[in-house]
Amino acid sequence: MTKLLRSWVESANSAETDFPLNNLPYGVFSVDGSEPKCGVAIGDKILDLASLETTGLLDFDGTLRTGSWNAFMALGKDQWSRFRSELTALLAEDSISQGGVEPHMVSMDQATLHFPFDLAEYTDFYAGRHHAQNVGTMFRGPENALPPNWLHIPIGYNGRASSVVLSGTKIKRPNGQLKGPNDEMPRFGPSARFDIELEMGAIVGQASNGPISVQEAFDNIFGYVLLNDWSARDIQAWEYQPLGPFQAKATATTISPWIVSAEALAPFRTTTPDRSKPLLPYLQEPAPMLYDISLEVGLTPEGGRETIIARTNYDEMYYSAAQQLAHHASSGCPMRIGDLLGSGTISGPNKENRGSLLEISWGGKEPMTLDSGEERSFLEDGDLVTLRGAAFGEGYRVGFGECVGKLLPADKV
Amino acid sequence: MTKLLRSWVESANSAETDFPLNNLPYGVFSVDGSEPKCGVAIGDKILDLASLETTGLLDFDGTLRTGSWNAFMALGKDQWSRFRSELTALLAEDSISQGGVEPHMVSMDQATLHFPFDLAEYTDFYAGRHHAQNVGTMFRGPENALPPNWLHIPIGYNGRASSVVLSGTKIKRPNGQLKGPNDEMPRFGPSARFDIELEMGAIVGQASNGPISVQEAFDNIFGYVLLNDWSARDIQAWEYQPLGPFQAKATATTISPWIVSAEALAPFRTTTPDRSKPLLPYLQEPAPMLYDISLEVGLTPEGGRETIIARTNYDEMYYSAAQQLAHHASSGCPMRIGDLLGSGTISGPNKENRGSLLEISWGGKEPMTLDSGEERSFLEDGDLVTLRGAAFGEGYRVGFGECVGKLLPADKV
Incomplete structure (x- = not known):
């Protein structure tokens, strides 16, 4: 059995959360009626990927700034893996990037969730x-x-x-x-x-x-x-x-x-x-x-x-x-x-x-x-x-x- | 039985054509690899609506300049009717606009046809x-x-x-x-x-x-x-x-x-x-x-x-x-x-x-x-x-x- 990956987001280390660092599920959210954008759930927070990408800590060709995961999906499986491994490193308990990432966290209870992808069929x-x-x-x-x-x-x-x-x-x-x-x-x-x-x-x-x-x-x-x-x-x-x-x-x-x-x-x-x-x-x-x-x-x-x-x-x-x-x-x-x-x-x-x-x-x-x-x-x-x-x-x-x-x-x- | 509407496009007046002035069907075409755009078939010609719209002889909010009829459809039934009646007048045998419209005709045999709309389901x-x-x-x-x-x-x-x-x-x-x-x-x-x-x-x-x-x-x-x-x-x-x-x-x-x-x-x-x-x-x-x-x-x-x-x-x-x-x-x-x-x-x-x-x-x-x-x-x-x-x-x-x-x-x- 695999073990919990600990994060500096404390709520993500609970056995009760759906969203530990091992998960990092992909959603689309908005706050106060803003444009919907891509985010990842971690504990009781959402990491605003569109905002994070502007800092240069992540670079996925702007695909994360859209209100849908389709453009990111189109990058292909290698990029899907690179994304997860880079994000896992940024959010890990011992990450040196905590200070750069933390300002881009949103409280999940303040966010509105949207349909996460453009549904084809x-x-x-x-x-x-x-x-x-x-x-x-x-x-x-x-x-x-x-x-x-x-x-x-x-x-x-x-x-x-x-x-x-x-x-x-x-x-x-x-x-x-x-x-x-x-x-x-x-x-x-x-x-x-x-x-x-x-x-x-x-x-x-x-x-x-x-x-x-x-x-x-x-x-x-x-x-x-x-x-x-x-x-x-x-x-x-x-x-x-x-x-x-x-x-x-x-x-x-x-x-x-x-x-x-x-x-x-x-x-x-x-x-x-x-x-x-x-x-x-x-x-x-x-x-x-x-x-x-x-x-x-x-x-x-x-x-x-x-x-x-x-x-x-x-x-x-x-x-x-x-x-x-x-x-x-x-x-x-x-x-x-x-x-x-x-x-x-x-x-x-x-x-x-x-x-x-x-x-x-x-x-x-x-x-x-x-x-x-x-x-x-x-x-x-x-x-x-x-x-x-x-x-x-x-x-x-x-x-x-x-x-x-x-x-x-x-x-x- | 309704009668043929005669057009100054001579080939549209034949009993053999699929595309007399009474028809005016909607397609999407390109010529020599250009961007696909909206056109209407008339006799053996296609009227380039994107090009015609730039002259001001037609005005449908730019919807005809897209490579799909969906934006035009979204304008609604009243606009669908206005479009047909304006186009019928422009192409009628006695139209005073023949000189303005004729430069926007393309030979059908030089055009490539494309899927005419964005298919939903x-x-x-x-x-x-x-x-x-x-x-x-x-x-x-x-x-x-x-x-x-x-x-x-x-x-x-x-x-x-x-x-x-x-x-x-x-x-x-x-x-x-x-x-x-x-x-x-x-x-x-x-x-x-x-x-x-x-x-x-x-x-x-x-x-x-x-x-x-x-x-x-x-x-x-x-x-x-x-x-x-x-x-x-x-x-x-x-x-x-x-x-x-x-x-x-x-x-x-x-x-x-x-x-x-x-x-x-x-x-x-x-x-x-x-x-x-x-x-x-x-x-x-x-x-x-x-x-x-x-x-x-x-x-x-x-x-x-x-x-x-x-x-x-x-x-x-x-x-x-x-x-x-x-x-x-x-x-x-x-x-x-x-x-x-x-x-x-x-x-x-x-x-x-x-x-x-x-x-x-x-x-x-x-x-x-x-x-x-x-x-x-x-x-x-x-x-x-x-x-x-x-x-x-x-x-x-x-x-x-x-x-x-x-x-x-x-x-x-």
């Missing part, structure tokens, strides 16, 4: 085995739970990039076409089965213009965020055959504000689970490319207190983001800087590991009881959902911050 | 009834051909914007996962059932951030292009359950280079076909919002001559682009300037009206014979596919130019 996968097994069992029974292609392909679909929002954005319950199995005709009205999906999002940091290997895909991934794929199950049930989910997934997808770099997560690399069937060569992992990241979901009813409704781990995924990206590019599909890949819902083997209310309440048949005594099958108006995640080293955690969204009532129709 | 629909009926009959038999939701929802899925290319771009046959019904395991190799889909593309010219009515959706559509949704049927067959087509549609989608404005098409508005079941109010058309546009597909084998393999009409669509856009926004999904909506394959009632080889060859069971005597079930390497379309007035046509793509062999695997 958003793809969502269905690559967690326990989730696919649970959902398949509900709809087709345990024998036919996994579709025939599932163990061969990281099944994915294109999502709607314009609907991806930053943590904290309020989510309005959607209206949509609904039809119960016994209804003669569909009707248009508010979704009554509005749900969450606990996922990780991988951010593509290098473009490709043709098929790439799993290793190349791994190298092209810049970092990771938490991702909540809000889902209207009743809209989905009626619309999704034959071409997949569309309006059921178009209301919103929320991401956490800090991009945790692949390099920061390197000590926590782990293999995907054993294969039930061998993968075709273009999908085989040459090395461990998944990560051991503990995840949890909290649900807080309006005016109430939070219940942790799920605990699971990213290492439950059957396919890594690298495998998903290699598959995505396999047809020649051009991939771009700023593409976001949702992992698919991350459930674990047990009931307490289920990453969606659909699974937790088993399609609404087994409502769960919150700590307050209230029951939940799906989300109620006013519910606040919080995703959290962290990888654990010796005496420290590499965390993601929170991915939060509150549900507002639907528009009247 | 690409959505493809499945909203042509004959196509859905044909495909459904092949896979499920005639009784169950249409999915239960089909007559209630314009079924759509998110496509991959990075794969949308301009007419003339060569298309490489994709590799992908393939598995025949009798194969034990899938394999990775070149698609053997690579196909086209004849579609129209609608370009969203105004953003929305919540549900909109069909009328608002109609008003937000800037114009139309021809669209060829290249499709790998064998990859699709294995991957598409349960979440829809993904890599089968990610190799490329080709559009024609000129955006024909909704205003130019206004004389050709027509209603969607009679409803088999009533639509929910949010999808009902308040006025005719489809267009009478004749369409054809030509297939030219390497070194051979062209066979017209399909003739159909955009008026065969069951749902208009306005209905598709209203549905797309119904969940609260934000729509943006530069979103592209593919109509879905436009087939007609008869065999000669089928807009895909899948239908023409009935899943490969009934290969067609080209004029050269060669047979085709799906595309062969070297095949050149050309889509053409035009609406017909009295003695003139409002055409789209050609949407062309040639198929190159797959990469070796």
Whole structure:
């Protein structure tokens, strides 16, 4: 297990912070309505990189002065590494540069966070085995739970990039076409089965213009965020055959504000689970490319207190983001800087590991009881959902911050 | 029927040109490697709008000097109309401004055309009834051909914007996962059932951030292009359950280079076909919002001559682009300037009206014979596919130019 790297930023040395020197996640922030710019989280501070770059202590061609990490991503993997190592040196406990760096620190509680990159396109996968097994069992029974292609392909679909929002954005319950199995005709009205999906999002940091290997895909991934794929199950049930989910997934997808770099997560690399069937060569992992990241979901009813409704781990995924990206590019599909890949819902083997209310309440048949005594099958108006995640080293955690969204009532129709 | 508007550009007065004064389609061009800029096609000429704007004969806030129509679209519908009426006056046979405008004309055959707008996201629909009926009959038999939701929802899925290319771009046959019904395991190799889909593309010219009515959706559509949704049927067959087509549609989608404005098409508005079941109010058309546009597909084998393999009409669509856009926004999904909506394959009632080889060859069971005597079930390497379309007035046509793509062999695997 790797150890805490100590920083002269005292709050970064706590075992409780998401942002020790080992992490250095990438965000975009503003203070008092100023132009958004690039920053790195360290303890309870944000290091203003745009401001620091003017001192000459860092030089990345002005890419850090933009309100997005895309220009920096375009510099490539060698520069990503140089940046981390230079920044780690500047912030280390014994750094001789403390005096030069310290004036460029901002208190996190005074900053407003913004979407950290220019999102190109958003793809969502269905690559967690326990989730696919649970959902398949509900709809087709345990024998036919996994579709025939599932163990061969990281099944994915294109999502709607314009609907991806930053943590904290309020989510309005959607209206949509609904039809119960016994209804003669569909009707248009508010979704009554509005749900969450606990996922990780991988951010593509290098473009490709043709098929790439799993290793190349791994190298092209810049970092990771938490991702909540809000889902209207009743809209989905009626619309999704034959071409997949569309309006059921178009209301919103929320991401956490800090991009945790692949390099920061390197000590926590782990293999995907054993294969039930061998993968075709273009999908085989040459090395461990998944990560051991503990995840949890909290649900807080309006005016109430939070219940942790799920605990699971990213290492439950059957396919890594690298495998998903290699598959995505396999047809020649051009991939771009700023593409976001949702992992698919991350459930674990047990009931307490289920990453969606659909699974937790088993399609609404087994409502769960919150700590307050209230029951939940799906989300109620006013519910606040919080995703959290962290990888654990010796005496420290590499965390993601929170991915939060509150549900507002639907528009009247 | 409306009449030809005569122009002092003589070639624009021919019944054969796609680009009479009634059309004035919007493109982006360059000459001899210059910066791409906005232009309008008129006969065999392109009017250089960037250059014309410097004279003061047109003034649209510099939006025409960019290499994309997005900034102009953002000005809104009133400016779209003012632009057309001012340009129509400048180019009319009796215009007093001929001397001022003529120096800004470029010969079309000296220009290179570029992608005419900044593409935001690409959505493809499945909203042509004959196509859905044909495909459904092949896979499920005639009784169950249409999915239960089909007559209630314009079924759509998110496509991959990075794969949308301009007419003339060569298309490489994709590799992908393939598995025949009798194969034990899938394999990775070149698609053997690579196909086209004849579609129209609608370009969203105004953003929305919540549900909109069909009328608002109609008003937000800037114009139309021809669209060829290249499709790998064998990859699709294995991957598409349960979440829809993904890599089968990610190799490329080709559009024609000129955006024909909704205003130019206004004389050709027509209603969607009679409803088999009533639509929910949010999808009902308040006025005719489809267009009478004749369409054809030509297939030219390497070194051979062209066979017209399909003739159909955009008026065969069951749902208009306005209905598709209203549905797309119904969940609260934000729509943006530069979103592209593919109509879905436009087939007609008869065999000669089928807009895909899948239908023409009935899943490969009934290969067609080209004029050269060669047979085709799906595309062969070297095949050149050309889509053409035009609406017909009295003695003139409002055409789209050609949407062309040639198929190159797959990469070796």
